[in-house]
Amino acid sequence: MPELAEVEHFRRRWAVAVGERIRTVSVHRNARVFRACDVAALVEDLPGRRLLSSEAAGKQMLFGFSGGAWLGIHLGMTGSLEFVNPDATATATATDTATATAPAPAPADRHDHLVLETPSGRLVFRDPRLFGRIRFDRGRGAPAWWLAIPPPLTSDEFMLADLGTFLDRRAKSPLKAVLLMQERFPGVGNWMADEILWRAELHPARQAGSLDLPERRRLYRWLRWVCRESMRVVAPSFADPPASWLFRHRWSDGGLCPRTGHALVRETIGGRTTCWSPGRQPSPRKLVKKSTSRG
DNA sequence: TCCTATGTTGTATG
DNA sequence: ACATACAACATAGG
Numbered sequence: 668m669p670e671l672a673e674v675e676h677f678r679r680r681w682a683v684a685v686g687e688r689i690r691t692v693s694v695h696r697n698a699r700v701f702r703a704c705d706v707a708a709l710v711e712d713l714p715g716r717r718l719l720s721s722e723a724a725g726k727q728m729l730f731g732f733s734g735g736a737w738l739g740i741h742l743g744m745t746g747s748l749e750f751v752n753p754d755a756t757a758t759a760t761a762t763d764t765a766t767a768t769a770p771a772p773a774p775a776d777r778h779d780h781l782v783l784e785t786p787s788g789r790l791v792f793r794d795p796r797l798f799g800r801i802r803f804d805r806g807r808g809a810p811a812w813w814l815a816i817p818p819p820l821t822s823d824e825f826m827l828a829d830l831g832t833f834l835d836r837r838a839k840s841p842l843k844a845v846l847l848m849q850e851r852f853p854g855v856g857n858w859m860a861d862e863i864l865w866r867a868e869l870h871p872a873r874q875a876g877s878l879d880l881p882e883r884r885r886l887y888r889w890l891r892w893v894c895r896e897s898m899r900v901v902a903p904s905f906a907d908p909p910a911s912w913l914f915r916h917r918w919s920d921g922g923l924c925p926r927t928g929h930a931l932v933r934e935t936i937g938g939r940t941t942c943w944s945p946g947r948q949p950s951p952r953k954l955v956k957k958s959t960s961r962g
Numbered sequence: 963t964c965c966t967a968t969g970t971t972g973t974a975t976g
Numbered sequence: 977a978c979a980t981a982c983a984a985c986a987t988a989g990g
Binding site: 669670673726741742743744745796798799800847849856857858859918939940 | 966967968969970
């Protein structure tokens with residue numbers, strides 16, 4: 668599920684516990700999501716600390732704790748965050764074990780790899796497919812990997828020239844693959860890339876370096892628009908975008924373009940299933956053909 | 963049984 | 977060193 672706005676939505680789910688103290692930490696310590704994480708440090712360090720802050724940047728999240736501890740979360744393909752209020756019966760039993768010194772048991776659900784218990788509930792990280800990633804860092808300021816994430820695509824720091832530079836550096840790659848590169852387009856994922864290219868009327872297989880200036884302007888404009896609008900529409904409630912978006916038609920075979928009414932096409936481009944509207948997004952082959960005249 | 967899946971990364975090749 | 981392409985990761989559901 669998680670691209671830019673969905674990640675922001677999950678961040679907000681955990682943010683309800685900002686200010687609360689972590690009472691216990693339970694983990695599936697051998698889960699792949701901890702491959703870049705010192706699990707022992709996390710489990711020993713976090714209890715007693717207070718959750719102070721939460722941020723999302725692209726598909727990454729960072730939760731800050733009192734005393735200089737940082738929990739980084741990437742949701743991979745199937746990760747999610749949830750805050751679970753204990754029901755009345757569960758509260759009694761959970762409270763009784765709170766003072767116990769024995770290590771916290773592993774979470775009951777096999778896909779819940781990290782659970783932070785607070786006085787009012789449980790912060791749950793779930794990820795069936797295990798492509799997600801948990802990081803734990805200590806220090807006064809945010810960790811280096813976090814600071815290296817480029818600025819939001821909706822901000823003034825991301826300019827047309829930045830887009831142009833990157834397109835030229837990846838000149839031979841299809842636009843679809845280029846838009847998925849997080850080092851330049853943090854938060855853009857498979858459905859967002861298709862949505863952007865569809866709105867910009869650019870075929871996903873076009874080589875990045877082949878775009879003229881008007882096309883670059885279009886890409887820039889709709890890239891920012893999709894980021895802004897998805898944040899506005901999706902982040903608060905996890906709502907689907909309106910039916911006027913490609914999003915609502917791209918998932919299965921037989922979908923129709925909401926602009927042209929003609930059949931959408933689905934094909935693998937840049938290693939990912941890609942959906943586009945042939946009547947709206949002219950193929951690279953056709954574009955090449957138009958320059959046949961020679962003086 | 964086979965195919966697909968809203969993501970990243972390691973590795974091979976040019 | 978850089979750019980590009982793709983298999984691999986692990987699980988669930990159609």
